Amino acid sequence: METVYKRTTGWVIIEALHNYGIDTVFGIPGTHNLEFYRPLAALNIRPVTSRHEQGAGYAADGWSLQTGKPGVVITTSGPGLLNALSAAGTAYCESRPMIILSPGPARGAEFADIGTLHETKDQLGAASAIVEWGRRVQTAEEAVAAVHDAFELFATTRPRPVYIEVPLDLLEETTEIAGEALAARAFAPVADPDPAAVAEAAALLAAAQDPVILAGGGSRGAAAELRALAERLGAPVVTTGNAKGVLDEHHPLALGANLRLAAARNRARDADVLLVVGSKLGEAELWAERLEARGAVIRVDLLESQIDKNQPARIGLVSDARTALSAILDELGEGSPLDAAPGVIATLAAARAECAELSPENTALAEAIAAVLPENAIVSTDSSQIAYWGLLNVLRVSEPNSTPYMTTYATLGYGLPAALGSRIARPDRPSFVVIGDGALMFSMNEFITVVEQREDVTVIVVDNGGYGEIKQNEVDAGIAPVGVDLTQPDWAAVTAAFGGTGRRAGTPRELAAAVDAAVGEGGLQLIHIDQADFDLSEGN
Helix, strand or coil: CCCCCEEHHHHHHHHHHHHHCEEEEEEEECCCCCCHHHCCCCCEEEEEECHHHHHHHHHHHHHHHCCCCCEECCCCCCCCHHHHHHHHHHHHHHCEEEEEEEHHHCCCCCCCCCCCCCCCCCCCCCCEEEEEEEEECCCCCHHHEEEEEEHHHHHCCCCCCCEEEHEEEEEEEEEECCHHHCCCCCCCCCCCCHHHHHHHHHHHHHHHHCEEECCCCCCCHHHHHHHHHHHHCCCCCCECCHCCCCCCCCCCCCCCCCCCCHHHHHHHHHEEEEEEEEECHHHHCCCCCCCCCCCEEEECCCHHHHCCCCCCEEEECCCCHHHHHHHHHHCCCCCCCCCCCHHHCCCCCHHHHHHHHHHHHHHHHHCCCCCCCCCEEEEECCCHHHHHHHHHHHCCCCCCCCCCCCCCCCCCHHHHHHHHHHHCCCCCCCCCEEEEEEHCCHHHHHHHHHCCCCCCCEEEEECEECCHHEEEEEECCCCCCCCCCCCCHHHHHHHHHCCEEEEEECHHHHHHHHHHHHHHHHHEEEEEECCCCCHHHHHC
């Protein structure tokens, strides 16, 4: 079939995205969004067709975490867009860049209520309630401007998702826009922090006897600077889930992503000087209402509105993490680092003991899983007990974004598509997802997407028979368990039906062999663990 090249508004939007380095898009073609798909082959952009728009959004998020670029999601109007909004909510809560493109009613047909295909009362209003901003453009020039504005947002302030709605008649309309109008723009760098505040912060840190650094998701672009400052001060580093790996978790100053555990959280609370980098210190990260720091608090954040959020600061540095930490290091100058390793080791041991005490079955199993994962694996997770009560506490990673997760939004259905998006972005690293059976049921349709895309993804599904934590919540509330004991499929057989390979593992030794085989064979792989029958005593 002959391809028709037609420079529509849809074409120039995609060309502008391509000029910013977007080489992969996620979504589902539909009757109304074809003009977004027309230019993909000509621009050498890879389309990844999910089996549900929520999966497209989560795959785009996984891809974004590995590339540093915004994930781009293409939906059709109405139901396609609404299906993707859970992923938009995730990107908003976790402060991640995402662009959602969707057609909308033709100009003049807004709120017509006449029964057109995919008719939705107010899809712009629905999306705008979730994203950082939503925009319904009226011309091709406005559409291209919206793309530039999105990248300016991502480059200069807190990254969050945006939504661009293109009226169907405009999407299909030809345009003469080309050249410089579509070129990627350079944006002004983030402003330096106030020099007086930097000097005051450096003086406080230099005089501290027990400083601690608490790193959030906003620190992920400043790994080198964070490490240099921690070593200069001899300060232990505890991270949120979104910052896991920003300091190599094998480093003697690393407390890991254990902020949710009292032992590590209290170490931060009791510091005489606490440096908080890029975190709002929310309840979902703390598993406590507030941190209630007892010492002096220094906060670094892109937004002034965050400096006192959930924890007042004595000193606020409004800038990006790399710039602010570099300024502090310059102010401190040369010096001999302090040795805080013994205290870090004790705190980390206490945190791990606490995790084992709170959830012994998940912690022990997580340790068995962590022991057999490839050292450089990207390990996506879901809002499953095996993740937040185990793996994220015991698995040590060496670089940020190695454990795609959504600490605050805590959705189900994230892990598998995020693992696929991560693999597409980083084919040099093995891609795993460790997930509970309840969560996997939200996204198992994406098994076929993994197969179709010819990617290598290994799923380790930990089967506890349903919604284990909610069952315990019901018992604790005096409610007889209801709606939480779920029928399980034959997971290995289901995987085979999709064109992958399924295995079962009942001991650590069998698990290690299954992981080795999965990595060696590639493609879609699943390892089923029945948590009740897994024999940890057999060892490796």
